[in-house]
Amino acid sequence: MCGLADANSTEFDPDTTNPVITILEExxxxxxxxxxxxxxxxxxxxxxxxxxxHVYGKTEAMERHRHRYEFNMAYRAALEEKGFVIxxxxxxxxxVELIELKDxxxxxxxxxxxxxxxxxxxxxxxxxxxxxxxxxxxD
Numbered sequence: 001m002c003g004l005a006d007a008n009s010t011e012f013d014p015d016t017t018n019p020v021i022t023i024l025e026e027x028x029x030x031x032x033x034x035x036x037x038x039x040x041x042x043x044x045x046x047x048x049x050x051x052x053x054h055v056y057g058k059t060e061a062m063e064r065h066r067h068r069y070e071f072n073m074a075y076r077a078a079l080e081e082k083g084f085v086i087x088x089x090x091x092x093x094x095x096v097e098l099i100e101l102k103d104x105x106x107x108x109x110x111x112x113x114x115x116x117x118x119x120x121x122x123x124x125x126x127x128x129x130x131x132x133x134x135x136x137x138x139d
Contacts (some may be wrong), residue, residue, distance in 0.1 A: 002083040011069050022072045024095075041065075042090065043071075044097040044112070050087035051108055052098045055129030061088075063112035065098070070111065071096040088139075106133035 006013075009021035044061045046053050052057065073096070076086065087108070088098030101107035108126060118124035123131075 001084070002078045004078075009069060010133060018075075018077050020072055022068050025072050042112070044088045045091055045093070046088045046098065047066055047086070050085060050098075051100050051106065051129065051133075052087040052126075055125045055132075057125075061125075063110070063114070064116040065112045071099070106136055 004014055004018040004020070005019040007020045008016040010016065010019045010023055011021070018125070041062050041064050046059050046061060048055055048059060071095070080095050083102040083104075085100040085102050086096050086098070086135045088110070089096055095111070097111045099109050106129070108129070110126060114126045118127055130135040
């Protein structure tokens with residue numbers, strides 16, 4: 001999207017010149033990896049007017065996490081210029097939790113694990129939204 005041919009995650013290429021995904025600050029010096037990830041249920045603030053807001057029907061959600069890496073906010077402006085929408089963040093706004101592509105019928109990605117809170121008779125809002133968007137664009 002932004003012409004960053006070598007854009008990567010530092011998890012896969014520690015020497016990338018464009019670390020769009022990078023290790024969480026509090027993980028930088030962790031050498032003993034056991035039980036040190038960002039774990040558990042954390043609040044997500046959802047931006048009004050986004051697809052995510054539409055499917056959740058609210059501006060906050062509690063979501064389960066299990067990760068060490070995050071979106072690098074240094075790339076926020078460049079990606080937003082190209083239609084990237086930060087649809088959800090941590091309450092302090094420092095961590096990106098949800099992204100979308102502006103004007104796309106359904107392009108949502110999340111940092112957390114919606115499958116941890118989904119059940120056959122009560123699907124997670126993102127799964128329900130994905131299926132609805134798929135059915136609406138099945139041709």
